[in-house]
Amino acid sequence: MRILVVGAGVVGLTTAVCLAEAGYDVHVLARDLPLETTSSVAAALWYPYLADPPDRVLSWSKRSLQVFSCIARESPQAGVSLVEGTELLSQPHGDPFWACAVPSFKRLDKPPPPYVDGWSCEAPVIEMPVYLIWLRGRLEAAGGTITRMVLRAMPADAQLVVNCAGLGARHLASDPSVVPVRGQVLRVAQIGVDRWSLDAEGPTYVIPRARDIVLGGTSAEGMWATRPEPGIAADIMKRAIALVPELAGARVLGHRVGLRPVRPSVRLESERLSQGAVVVHCYGHGGAGVTLSWGCAEEVLSMVESSGPAFRHIGP
Numbered sequence: 001m002r003i004l005v006v007g008a009g010v011v012g013l014t015t016a017v018c019l020a021e022a023g024y025d026v027h028v029l030a031r032d033l034p035l036e037t038t039s040s041v042a043a044a045l046w047y048p049y050l051a052d053p054p055d056r057v058l059s060w061s062k063r064s065l066q067v068f069s070c071i072a073r074e075s076p077q078a079g080v081s082l083v084e085g086t087e088l089l090s091q092p093h094g095d096p097f098w099a100c101a102v103p104s105f106k107r108l109d110k111p112p113p114p115y116v117d118g119w120s121c122e123a124p125v126i127e128m129p130v131y132l133i134w135l136r137g138r139l140e141a142a143g144g145t146i147t148r149m150v151l152r153a154m155p156a157d158a159q160l161v162v163n164c165a166g167l168g169a170r171h172l173a174s175d176p177s178v179v180p181v182r183g184q185v186l187r188v189a190q191i192g193v194d195r196w197s198l199d200a201e202g203p204t205y206v207i208p209r210a211r212d213i214v215l216g217g218t219s220a221e222g223m224w225a226t227r228p229e230p231g232i233a234a235d236i237m238k239r240a241i242a243l244v245p246e247l248a249g250a251r252v253l254g255h256r257v258g259l260r261p262v263r264p265s266v267r268l269e270s271e272r273l274s275q276g277a278v279v280v281h282c283y284g285h286g287g288a289g290v291t292l293s294w295g296c297a298e299e300v301l302s303m304v305e306s307s308g309p310a311f312r313h314i315g316p
């Protein structure tokens, strides 16, 4: 069966890989190619953030954690590493809802002042520009293609369309409940930082990669501006240095902004269009598209496998 996937961010590419490796004839259509997407801006730490509902987010995240752990072990060229790190809190807090998904999760006995609580664990860090190109190669090896195309509506000439348009679903799926939550980051040269650090207030994060370190961030709902703002970058740098003092003086390599596709809940469900084709919607992953990617992609595959005959008997 021929399947069109709309979107070449982490959600579209991961879904396309799952479908193509299961034997479907998969073609990705996207306005922005992988390195131009919001996904390429992500820091990207495995961490469920700004995505709902908690029960489904937990199971998608848990599955993705397993897959990323395998990729880190088996495919060193994919840009995925398992990295130890710490989240620090200014107020006492119970365990986060995702703690049960992470075998290495442990609470800190003595958080460093001024923090009063915190936890540490090993979690995947995904170097997105490397990883997206690796995913693209995996898709093409399974026979899939990617074509640049701006769509004004869902393609009507396919039996099955998977909608992974992220924020673009506002228009493509007429869904105003998907809103941008602007995030700004900067990259500095690697200076020997080998642990991730997070302070939920801000949010402030320091994510080490092979050759650089991503410093963040911001979370501004309803903001569409994609140009990095120098004042915000200076504030991020100040907060990051407060969290990881060794960063003082690190050379800045660049600045980026991405618009997280936030929705009251991730939309993963099928819909039959009036023309007969079926669309499986998979968008609205908020601040956790990387974290949820494998769990969601496998759920799309199982929906297609279980409803495949029904999808095949309709459409042109």
Ligand SMILES: Cc1cc2nc3c(=O)[nH]c(=O)nc-3n(C[C@H](O)[C@H](O)[C@H](O)COP(=O)(O)OP(=O)(O)OC[C@H]3O[C@@H](n4cnc5c(N)ncnc54)[C@H](O)[C@@H]3O)c2cc1C
Binding pocket: 006, 007, 008, 009, 010, 011, 012, 029, 030, 031, 032, 033, 034, 037, 038, 039, 040, 041, 042, 043, 044, 045, 046, 047, 149, 150, 151, 152, 164, 165, 166, 167, 168, 169, 172, 182, 183, 184, 185, 216, 217, 257, 258, 259, 260, 261, 283, 284, 285, 286, 287, 288, 289, 290, 291, 292
């Ligand atoms: C600063 C920042 C830090 C982040 N850090 C993390 C992190 O640490 N961990 C984590 O899990 N997540 C993180 N995220 C969130 C993550 O980046 C998003 O959840 C994720 O990128 C969403 O992926 P997506 O594939 O749904 O959307 P996108 O990457 O936005 O891709 C959407 C695709 O749909 C295409 N499209 C849209 N409309 C159309 C149209 N009309 N026609 C054709 N194509 C169309 C686009 O061109 C694009 O190819 C971060 C985000 C930001 C901004």
